[in-house]
Amino acid sequence: MHTLCLNAGSSSIKFAVYGGQGDDLTRQLRGAIDGIGQEHGRAWLKDADGRMLEDARGEFADHAAGIRVLLDQFHERVRHVDAIGHRVVHGGRELTQPTVVDDQVLEELRDVAPFAPLHVPHQIAVIEAVRQQYPKLPQVTCFDTAFHRRMPVLARRFPLPDEYWERGLEKYGFHGLSYEYITRRHPEAVAGRTIIAHLGNGASLAAVRDGEPVETTMGFTPTGGIVMSTRTGDIDPGVLLYLMRTENLASDDVDRLVNRSAGLLGVSGLSSDMQTLLNVEGENESARLAVELFCYHARRHIGALAAVLGGLDQIVFTAGIGEHAAEIRRRICVELGWLGVEFDEERNAGHAPIITRDGSRCRVHVIPTNEEWMIARHVGELVRLEA
Template identity: 45%
Template sequence: MPHVLVVNAGSSNVKFAVFRAGAALQEVARGKVEGADSAAAVLEQLEERGALGDLVGVGHRLVHGGPRHTAPALVTPELVRDLEELKALDPTHLPAELGLIDAVAKRWPGVPQVACFDTAFHRDLPAVARTLPIPRRYLDQGVRRYGFHGISYEYLLAELVRVAGAEVAHGRVIFAHLGSGSSLAAVRNGTCVDTTMGFTPAGGLVMGTRTGDLDPGVLVHLLRSEGLNAERLDTLVNRESGLRGLSGTSSDLRELLTNEAADPRAAEAVAVYCYQVRKWIGAMAAALGGLDTLVFSGGIGENSPDVRARICAGLSFFGVQLATEANAAGAPIISSDIAPVVVRVIPTDEEVMIARTVQRLSNATPPDEGTREWPNRSRTPC
């Protein structure tokens, strides 16, 4: 059977999923391995177990596409060379992602690979939303706000169209992707007009181990007072801060909620997180000129009624009011019937979104029933 493989390489782990190709994708396998260098071994095991079947396409989530890559693309040698030049924009993710593309090309030469960029969803950010207040020469070098979690937002927008219709989805919508990495996107008429993450995924909301937005003077102070170099500063901002830094114990919001009654630092970390999400929802609503729909997603957004309730408790002034029982049950709609703003819970699935894109760009969709011929897959990937 024809299969599509999706690999999602992070800085320290790799998620993977295998789907049986077709108009209705069928999941065959899904998992995560720690250590980006162990991905090749996992892929070899999948092939040996027959989980990949007839591999007809491979999709990759690439965190950063830079200023030029604003849509998914077939992987070619030219694209890889271009992405190599972007490593300075994303030294945390791009090297591992490009290494995995190379490993797949060597193992399955001739199988199309597709790059799906997390920044692409935000390609139409207006100038006022994407421009950083720094000297113009840096803007010309591509230092600007890009936004991330775009593959998730693309999936959520498609799901909102499916469950609520195009008219609702093209209204004033805030998507809240809340997990160990958290961000919001303000979407109007199906287009992102603002988002919380900026030049890197470290910006915006406080996250599991990332600072979110931070007064740059703090970093200057730390550079002067502790003599930090760039690598040490990167570790501090991306791996030692956020909920982990505030609590001193954990980056997992579930653990912090469990411990908050006995641990004031855990309680403060939870309070800061909920406050910041609530504050940023207000900012995104201002960018939209109002709010019609609020969508919670991601590991926290989908699974924590308590956090959703704390976030929404201060938003009644512009029409957000939860239905207690529906929220506790994680119902698809958790807002009160009389509330002006509809609040929804929609599980996200980046891997499905990538697999759909692979089929669309690589001609990996099976032929109609009753035929044996496959579409031409003669294009040469990297």
């Protein structure tokens, strides 16, 4: 079986082709359509070894145009696809597990779209474009919120009147496909009381007990939680009310501020890229402050999640920063001795799978995540069942 996995963002469509079924899945191709809606776009494709197969420049008016280019321009490469899986950021209350796309699912997605207006409408557009071009090709939606639906009500409830709870305003959590991959593929790393730190451009942490979700840092939207590349993380809503009143900010202005102009970029005034900030922090005080704020927020939330779990047995670092930025892991972990973390500088610098000393009461793992593998796994299960 060959599965095309699609991940539509606000201005891009990342994709990968996996072959095989069950846990025996191999990535054969990967690529992206970048710069959607911008003057200069790019479509590229690499093989399993990372060799560039296609690299074209163009202009892609919207996501539907981008997916048409993918299916047309790369047709010879991906023509044997049996099914398509989509990462969908938000499933709301009703869409709580991977689901084969039909008219009813699309209608439910349209109802959920206001919860994630920067993502879900684009993902719907991609699904509809595929349906139009290949109406018989099975499509499966995989939701980033689904993993967290098993959290207790106490963790999901906001301190708002009941009417808002009834309207679906609650903590949904995100990065669920990443957390699901870690818990499914590496159960030994999440045995007992565990915090998984998905640290990338978007960053969140999740508390799990024997692999089952207990709490997470992102809330109703992916804006909450710890400081991120361009997002604020948690912030006193009074700050936003003050700015709306004194600077006449409209909702779109607030959206841009908290999602695109804040975080590492806003504090440093230089870049949203962690490695760039690490490279210059020695001579740039604002860059140093941004990096320290990120690590401080991560430690603070680890402490809070450990309190929810009643202690801590393991930590897992994953995603771009978590997997590759040894210095960030170091700054977070060296302050966690009170939780039983006996940090090993040498193992961490060498990106070892375990970066604590032998016998550490709390073990710390570094595990690469793979959301696309998880999507392909779900697609294989559902399409086989449907057949």
